[in-house]
Amino acid sequence: MIKPDAVANGHIGAILNDIIAGGFKIVAMKYIQLTQESAGNFYAVHKERPFYGELVGFMTSGPIVAAILEKENAVEDFRKLIGATDPSKAEEGTIRNKYAKSIEANAIHGSDSDENAEIEGNFFFSQFERF
């Protein structure tokens, strides 16, 4: 997901450019705004964390871009491309280093395992929306 901060700050194009230049193929993509319920479900694994409420609030504050990406070793390579969750710790040149402002408004989300990529892809897309 390209998160609401990066969308609002006009970074959709630059981020998609970085993703494509990084060798990822776009399998599915949509521009949507999450509801409290859908964002709450998406981040349900963080339900007990102190930042959960704020995270859900932030993720519903404006539209996002959701996408399924494909590449050999995609999960690990995507995490390298986006950088650390906290942008102040993200390596130079990574998407969060370039476009994120804070640990909450951190521009982009990437799945942390193949299993979660499958779950998160199914959350947003039907079989007819994948190419």
Ligand code: CMP
């Ligand atoms: P993301 O990769 O989308 O997965 C969970 C999100 O929770 C994470 O990126 C951050 O945006 C957010 N997050 C993680 N830790 C914190 C924190 N300490 N305070 C606020 N938000 C956080």
